[in-house]
Amino acid sequence: MTGAAVTAPTPPPPPRPSQGLQAARLPPRELFGTALQGLRTRKLRAALSALGIAIGIGAMVAVVGVSASSQAQLLAEIDALGTNLLTVTPGQTLSGNNEVLPTSSVPMIGGMPHVNRDAAVYQVSNASVLRSPFVPAQQTGGIGVDAAGENLPQVMGVAMASGHFLDAVSTRYPEVVLGAQAASILQIQTVGGHVEVYLGNTWFNVVGILKPALLDSTLDTTVFISLRVAERLFHVTPNPTEIYARANVNDVTSVANLLPQTADPQNASGVDVSRPSDALEARAAAKGQFTTLLLGLGAVALLVGAIGIANIMVISVLERRGEIGLRRALGATRRHISLQFLCESALLAALGSLVGLGLGAGATEVYSVARNEPFVVPLYALVAAPASGLIIGALAGLYPAGKAARLSPTEALRV
Amino acid sequence: MTLALDAVVKEYPGGVTALRGVSVDVPAGDQVAVVGPSGSGKTTLLTILGTLERPSRGEVRVAGVDVMGASDRRLAGLRAHEIGFVFQSFHLQEWMTALDNVATGMLYTGARARDRREAARVALERVGLGHRLAHRPGQLSGGERQRVAIARALAKRPMIMLADEPTGNLDSTSGAEIVALLHDLASEGATLVLITHDHGIAATFERRIQMRDGEIVADERR
Numbered sequence: 001m002t003g004a005a006v007t008a009p010t011p012p013p014p015p016r017p018s019q020g021l022q023a024a025r026l027p028p029r030e031l032f033g034t035a036l037q038g039l040r041t042r043k044l045r046a047a048l049s050a051l052g053i054a055i056g057i058g059a060m061v062a063v064v065g066v067s068a069s070s071q072a073q074l075l076a077e078i079d080a081l082g083t084n085l086l087t088v089t090p091g092q093t094l095s096g097n098n099e100v101l102p103t104s105s106v107p108m109i110g111g112m113p114h115v116n117r118d119a120a121v122y123q124v125s126n127a128s129v130l131r132s133p134f135v136p137a138q139q140t141g142g143i144g145v146d147a148a149g150e151n152l153p154q155v156m157g158v159a160m161a162s163g164h165f166l167d168a169v170s171t172r173y174p175e176v177v178l179g180a181q182a183a184s185i186l187q188i189q190t191v192g193g194h195v196e197v198y199l200g201n202t203w204f205n206v207v208g209i210l211k212p213a214l215l216d217s218t219l220d221t222t223v224f225i226s227l228r229v230a231e232r233l234f235h236v237t238p239n240p241t242e243i244y245a246r247a248n249v250n251d252v253t254s255v256a257n258l259l260p261q262t263a264d265p266q267n268a269s270g271v272d273v274s275r276p277s278d279a280l281e282a283r284a285a286a287k288g289q290f291t292t293l294l295l296g297l298g299a300v301a302l303l304v305g306a307i308g309i310a311n312i313m314v315i316s317v318l319e320r321r322g323e324i325g326l327r328r329a330l331g332a333t334r335r336h337i338s339l340q341f342l343c344e345s346a347l348l349a350a351l352g353s354l355v356g357l358g359l360g361a362g363a364t365e366v367y368s369v370a371r372n373e374p375f376v377v378p379l380y381a382l383v384a385a386p387a388s389g390l391i392i393g394a395l396a397g398l399y400p401a402g403k404a405a406r407l408s409p410t411e412a413l414r415v
Numbered sequence: 416m417t418l419a420l421d422a423v424v425k426e427y428p429g430g431v432t433a434l435r436g437v438s439v440d441v442p443a444g445d446q447v448a449v450v451g452p453s454g455s456g457k458t459t460l461l462t463i464l465g466t467l468e469r470p471s472r473g474e475v476r477v478a479g480v481d482v483m484g485a486s487d488r489r490l491a492g493l494r495a496h497e498i499g500f501v502f503q504s505f506h507l508q509e510w511m512t513a514l515d516n517v518a519t520g521m522l523y524t525g526a527r528a529r530d531r532r533e534a535a536r537v538a539l540e541r542v543g544l545g546h547r548l549a550h551r552p553g554q555l556s557g558g559e560r561q562r563v564a565i566a567r568a569l570a571k572r573p574m575i576m577l578a579d580e581p582t583g584n585l586d587s588t589s590g591a592e593i594v595a596l597l598h599d600l601a602s603e604g605a606t607l608v609l610i611t612h613d614h615g616i617a618a619t620f621e622r623r624i625q626m627r628d629g630e631i632v633a634d635e636r637r
Contacts, residue, residue, distance in 0.1 A: 022495070022496045023492040023525075024492040024495040024496075024525075025495075026522065030522060034522070322506060323508070325506075326506045327523075328467065329467060330494065330519070330522060330523055331491050331492065331493075331495020331522075331523035332491060333523075334487050408468070409468075410467050414458075
């Protein structure tokens with residue numbers, strides 16, 4: 001800039017000859033810049049009107065995220081438990097009486113190909129479990145007494161809350177293991193010290209307490225003794241009431257089809273086979289569907305937000321008549337004007353929905369940390385939130401944009 | 416003819432007739448002052464010359480384009496490239512610097528942002544505001560603001576400059592300077608039509624058109 005002070009300002013080149021046919025043009029980048037500028041000069045108003053969209057999108061993302069997180073948690077639990085567990089139970093006869101599984105069914109199932117492990121539970125008839133003999137025998141609290149093999153926790157994927165499960169010692173001495181619910185009914189938290197329960201007519205030493213069994217909650221309200229002790233004390237040879245079998249993951253269906261015949265070749269129709277993980281998966285799927293109502297509420301918030309944006313844009317058009325007239329005088333077509341307002345409106349809603357996405361993801365994060373669940377926001381939400389914002393904003397901007405385009409361009413001259 | 420009006424009538428809804436059969440030709444390079452009392456149709460004449468409005472009847476040709484038959488796009492293109500407006504109340508965007516205000520004047524020509532800013536800088540230097548590029552309108556005096564507005568009209572180098580009472584909001588010294596600047600710029604080849612109340616300003620023009628009640632009552636050349 002050395003010579004600037006002494007030299008006269010450079011005169012502009014003379015007017016060029018008219019080409020006459022040149023069109024008015026507004027490249028997309030300039031359109032975007034103009035719209036962005038329109039928002040930047042009215043920051044508070046833009047923020048407040050985008051807030052409605054942000055809340056709507058935020059609510060919807062949070063609903064979807066929270067349910068996806070709980071679902072992921074449940075599916076992870078199911079995965080950990082395995083989906084290859086099959087349960088064999090006696091069915092009912094046509095006349096409604098309970099069938100009985102033969103005692104031979106346990107070794108038969110254990111010997112099947114593709115069955116890795118199995119465990120059986122035998123119901124010990126009408127014994128009651130009490131803290132002391134002075135409690136009336138009717139007050140059992142719904143606790144059942146079953147006999148079980150040593151490997152039941154491994155097959156069912158149930159850990160011990162306290163102590164250990166039945167072992168070799170338990171086949172000779174009166175020892176008992178409590179299901180999670182049974183322990184809480186009996187008000188026994190740990191096996192520490194010397195805890196006994198009065199079962200039948202005998203004191204049993206409590207050696208272990210199970211954690212809740214997710215795959216079969218009937219185990220929770222049951223106490224377990226060894227088959228040997230059951231036979232000796234109650235003078236019965238119980239029939240199996242549940243046989244649990246872990247099949248090879250790829251052969252679950254074929255094993256399930258063969259189980260009835262294997263369990264009771266004489267009366268295969270009296271045998272029921274179920275897959276407990278099916279019920280859990282149905283529950284997981286249901287978790288994803290209970291959210292429809294909440295999503296509807298989010299959609300209402302979104303609608304209110306869209307109306308707010310339309311409202312603000314209409315006011316904006318009225319206030320900016322001078323600017324619109326000026327732009328028309330500078331060579332903007334009606335289309336340029338309507339695109340500018342449409343673009344502002346869409347941009348406003350898109351920014352709002354991005355903020356909403358952040359809010360929703362944040363709420364999901366807080367929830368999942370508090371519940372110790374995995375943090376999941378479905379991928380489609382990341383795309384759908386800003387996209388729906390753009391669409392909603394464009395729709396909300398249609399009317400104000402049309403109004404702006406129809407304004408008389410002479411407004412700028414009249415002021 | 417750069418501007419040619421033939422028997423132009425402009426009626427507004429509600430029965431107001433702003434122009435009652437105006438015919439006028441303005442050849443390229445003419446500098447014309449339009450004088451007349453309020454409500455005589457001066458501003459309507461200017462909006463029709465500037466293709467912002469179409470007449471109710473009559474013929475209008477601007478830079479060779481038949482305004483009555485042209486599309487909105489065509490007329491917008493004409494305004495973007497060939498017509499520069501200067502308004503009484505400046506119509507600058509308050510949040511933009513002088514440079515950006517002038518550069519926005521070329522927004523709809525489709526020129527690149529960098530070229531627009533360069534043309535804006537040259538135009539602002541030309542109107543003597545080379546030292547005010549980064550100032551906002553609120554930081555400028557009235558005369559300086561009108562200079563920015565003139566630079567905005569000038570930056571795209573239009574064939575036609577239309578000014579509606581450009582000195583109406585200025586004191587007489589600043590007003591005289593603005594009119595001298597417009598004469599100076601137009602003498603480089605543009606056609607200038609200027610509306611004014613001020614007979615002193617009109618006297619500086621070679622050609623003066625006098626209007627009353629929507630009609631031209633005198634068209635004199637010095």
